[in-house]
Amino acid sequence: MSDSKTPNDERIRDLIVQYISNRIELLKLESADISARVFSLFLIYFVLLFVLFIALIMLSILGGIYLSGLLHSHIIGFSIVSGIYLFLFLIMYLRRNTIAEKYLANQFIKSFFKETHGNKS
Numbered sequence: 351m352s353d354s355k356t357p358n359d360e361r362i363r364d365l366i367v368q369y370i371s372n373r374i375e376l377l378k379l380e381s382a383d384i385s386a387r388v389f390s391l392f393l394i395y396f397v398l399l400f401v402l403f404i405a406l407i408m409l410s411i412l413g414g415i416y417l418s419g420l421l422h423s424h425i426i427g428f429s430i431v432s433g434i435y436l437f438l439f440l441i442m443y444l445r446r447n448t449i450a451e452k453y454l455a456n457q458f459i460k461s462f463f464k465e466t467h468g469n470k471s
Contacts, residue, residue, distance in 0.1 A: 391461050410435070 410431050418427030442449065 388461065 414424075414428040414431045416427070417430050418424045421427050421430075
């Protein structure tokens with residue numbers, strides 16, 4: 351074999367460089383698409399959770415006032431509402447691994463790989 355380069359060698363080298371450049375550009379575009387999708391989902395869920403949190407606070411105050419009126423004691427009425435939240439916290443704390451691993455992780459994976467394998471639901 352001689353060291354002289356033929357036009358085909360130059361053409362093949364140019365095609366390989368162009369292919370690699372195109373693949374890098376495709377990876378950049380795909381990662382930007384996935385990042386934008388994940389960020390938008392995060393932002394939407396954050397806003398929804400914030401609104402839900404405000405509504406929950408308002409309902410808690412309303413429930414505390416209602417129970418205070420029924421029981422004629424502000425301390426007992428608001429303590430019952432607080433007790434309900436402590437009970438819910440205890441349940442969620444005891445089931446945190448189940449909730450985090452089975453539901454939240456699966457939802458994140460589904461949203462991350464959405465539209466990757468023909469799943470356009």
